[in-house]
Each structure stands twice: as C-alpha cells, then as structure tokens.
Amino acid sequence: MKILVPIAKVPDTTSKIAFTDNNTKFSPDGVTFIMNPTDEWYALVRAIELKEKQGGEVVVIHVGLADSEQIIRKALAIGADRAVRVDADPTDAYFVAAQIANHAKSENYDLIIAGKETIDYNSYEVGGMVAEMLDLPCVALVQKLEIENGVATITREIEGGTETVEIKLPLVICAQKELAEARIPNMKGIMGARTKPLEVVTADATEKLTVITGYHLPEKAKECKYVSPDNVGELVRLLHEEAKVV
Amino acid sequence: MAVLSFVEVSQGKIKKASVEAAYYGSKVAEGLGTDSVVVVLGAASADELATLGTVGVKKVLHAADARFNNFDSKAFTKAVSEAANVAGATVVVLSFNQNGKLLAPRLSVRLKAAYVPGAVELPEFNGASATVKKNVFSGKASASYQLNTEKKVIAVNPNSLSPVRGAGAAEVEAFAPTLADADFSSVVKGADLIVGEIPLSEAELVVSAGRGLKGPENWGPIEELAKVLGAATACSRAVSDVDWRPHHEHVGQTGLTVRPNLYIAVGISGAIQHLAGVNGSKVIVVVNTDPEAPFFKAADYGIVGDAAVVVPKLIEEFKKLKAAH
C-alpha cells in the first residue's frame, strides 16, 4: 500500500503571537516551529503502522521553504520512507492543496492521510480540497482507520458521538486524536533519516484564492471579578443578572 | 443572484448550527439586496423546513432523495454546488461543524470560490470582494480574510451569532440534483451516540473539570451541577489521558473546541493548550484553590476555593435560582 502524508509546519502553541508591518504579517521572531501535532502524532504514525502491517511505502509531502528541512527529517526519523518538498511559501490553502494534488496525480497512492487542521490557521481545508481536486472520497475527523482487502473501515466524529463507514480505496482521510499513539524517533530512526531521499520540486503555478489583509490581537486582557467561596450565591446572582447567561 | 446556505436536519429537526448558518446567509443576502435560499439534502418534513422563513429564508431547495440520508462528502459536494448554480448563488454559507468542515473546502474547489473557514462575523463587501474575520492561532488572534473570487464560500463558527427570529414561512421546492449511484462512495455501518447527554459541541452551558478533582470518584457533584444547569460536561486532557473521563469530553488544542455562553472550569489550571479550545466562550468562571492559576487571567468570574466545598454550594444556589424563575 502506498500512502501519502502531507505535513505542515506551525509555531509551537506556547509561542508568543506577534505581528509586524502594521499587523499584516506574522512575526517569526523567537518562535519555535514544529511539525503540526495532528500530522505528526496521528496521520504519520497511522500511515507507518499500516505500512508495517501490510507492506508498501509512506511518502511525506510538505509545501514550504528550505527552513522546513528539520521537520521533514523528523518525519523520516519517525518512519516515513521518503519525502517531497514543494519549494514555496504556503500562504493559501488552495495553493497548498493544488501542489499536493498535482504530486499525487503523478504517483498512484492508495491513501492520503492529512491532519484535520493546522494549529496556526485552524482551517480544516487542505485535506478536503485535495480530495475534490483528485475527485476522491474523503472522510474527516477520523478517529479509527482499518484497511482490509482494499476497503477502509473508518470511525469519524459526528455531533454527540461517532459514525462508522466503509469506503473503497483510494481515498483521502483527515486524521484527529485517537487515530494512533504518538511515536518518538529513536536513534536508529534519526541516523537513518539523514540518508533517506528528500526531493525538492518547484511549485506549479496556481492562483491563490484568499489573502490575509490584517491580524487583530484581543483588545485587552479580561478583568476577573472575584467572589468569595463563602458567598457563592453572589456568583450565581452575577451570572444571572449581570452576565445574563443563566 | 442569491445567497445559498446548506442546512442539515437530524432526527426530524433542523440542527441548531444550521439555523445559525441560514440566519447568517439571510443577513449576507440582506446586505447584498438579494434572496436567501437554503438547500437541504435527505429526509425532512416540509413543515420543519418552512420554519426557516423565521430566520429570513425565502426558498428551500429540498432534495428528499433517500441516498442523502447519510453524509457522503463527494456526493454532497456535487449536490450543493448544483444547488448553488440553480439558485445563481454567489455566496455559499455552511456551518463550521463536523460535516461543514469537509464540505466547505470541497465546495471551494468545485466552485473555484475563495473560502473562509470558521467566520466569526458577517462579511464586509467592497465591490466584488469581501472581507471576513476568523480566529487564528487557536483563538490567540483573529485575521481578516479577503475573498476576491466571484463566488465565495463561508463556513460560520457555531455560536458566533444568535439568530433573531421573525415571522414568515419559507417556500419549499423539490430539488433533484443529477447524481449517479457511483457518486455515493461510503456505506454507513452504524453510529455510536452518547444518548441522554447534551452534545458538547452544541452546548450553550458547559461544566468542565480537571486534575484538581483528585480522582474519577469525585465527578458526582460536577455531573449534578451540569444537570441542574442543563449543561454539558467537559474535562481537561490531563484527566481524559488517565481515563478518569471519556475522551470525547476533552476540550482544547487536541480535543474539541467549544464556544458556549458559559464555561465553568473547576480544578483546571488553564494551560495554553486547554485555553485554545475554550477561549471563545462568552463567559468563563474559574474555581481553583491556587490564586495564581493561569486560568484566572482568562476568566470573567473567579472563586479561589476548594472544589469539594464550592461545587456543592453552586448546586444549591443554582437550584434556588431555578426554583425562583
């Protein structure tokens, strides 16, 4: 089975968020960048598990500039077989999806496992867009994925629970928590990653559909109103009369 | 021209998140001086659909085809984009809920329409382009997305605006999108619903607790408080990781994102990854023994105190309030 895993690069959640150029650009100063957690912990690991069980190949693809090499090597260290980097600044989901779809068209993947969302733009876009570009079925918010005889059995999140569906391969999956247990690269993996193939390709000319024109930080920190534990009734009164939420 | 909203019906009722999407669509249509049209796929009663008139919907395109009773992203994408063409829609609105999160990006590609995922406000139009605000960096900031294509897709965050109901009934019209059986690729084997509980993603009131409760045996009062309020229960990842609570209750960066009117956090420290899932809540109440707990910085109301003492008192006081109103 041949599996493609698109991986994104994001600021670590604990990073301080700041903007420059009159609040039109994200400032990378002092920010630690990591592999998008959903991609690393769930999408990539499940792909590797399936390969370990059934044989095949796991390829990671990343749309980004040369400074992403570290996260790509980490994916190889965790167990991907080879990597492709599309050399372009990923500023628009449609653009990113088009690069991934174009790559996928040139290789016959049985399965594409993306993450559900990146933790910076929280957009849940790329997986679905790739599926539509390739005219493939897609299931998002996937918590379980088993494959037997070319048929995937998938459990996905729905309102108030989960739903289980069966779909024939090929297809696109957007992974979320519970799909796999995160793996930490071991020494052998890290050594091996250095020599695994990382192909750098130029981006296809694709238009960008959206532009971010400005960022806004929350106006000011909230002012917490304290109530004494001996006067809980006062809190209930405030919630009823002042906040009007109960 | 028109604005088309995608509406889902579950167990005979229009989903709350869909009512919000339809209302949002009507507001956009009003701003553009055009009609608000809705598309519904699968079984639904005409009476229920007509109620969409109260949120400004003029016409409902209803495809009763039983093949739509289960969600299939590929088939639904084809059907909704056909509805957009039939209605002559320039803007398509969906809820940024479980199905919308997949349907909207697919539609964006199919319609070659710029898309904003998780809008928190109405768009501002400036000629042919529109600007829409969405939250980014897990709620730590927001960004203005400019949509420059002729067609636009907007998925609106649940609980971002409260629909104002008026009078009126929507006209319901049969709609038969051209789909082959081969367009339906998934076979639903079953669903596992947590019955008797309020789905966390839709809840307006949430009572949440963390490691400060010391053990799973201490959740009784939390559940009772939720029951008294008619709230859903949630928890921090620290407690679902050790199986004190089920995984579907975990909120935060790696769990669910909730935006209730009231979020009560008991014995949760307020780590940045937890806040990422709850900082869109309208009002946050924090109960914690540690006055330095970071959660107080994100709170509207706080009690520095022991959960074991404060929660029973809260139950008692809320019971009194309910009895009085």
Ligand SMILES: Cc1cc2nc3c(=O)[nH]c(=O)nc-3n(C[C@H](O)[C@H](O)[C@H](O)COP(=O)(O)OP(=O)(O)OC[C@H]3O[C@@H](n4cnc5c(N)ncnc54)[C@H](O)[C@@H]3O)c2cc1C
């Ligand atoms: C990449 C990553 C992703 C993560 N994603 C998530 C996520 O999605 N959601 C999430 O929740 N966490 C997430 N975490 C974990 C997060 O960083 C915290 O570790 C976790 O939220 C802590 O849970 P807690 O507040 O219940 O426990 P603690 O941090 O242990 O806090 C317990 C609190 O209870 C208080 N307390 C103690 N006794 C009492 C008492 N008797 N009465 C009242 N209060 C009391 C303490 O003062 C303390 O503030 C993530 C971490 C990482 C690294």
Ligand SMILES: Nc1ncnc2c1ncn2[C@@H]1O[C@H](COP(=O)(O)O)[C@@H](O)[C@H]1O
């Ligand atoms: N620049 C990128 N390169 C490769 N894959 C990406 C990139 N950005 C996003 N993805 C993939 O798309 C998923 C969803 O991201 P998003 O739609 O941006 O929230 C991620 O979890 C990744 O699997």
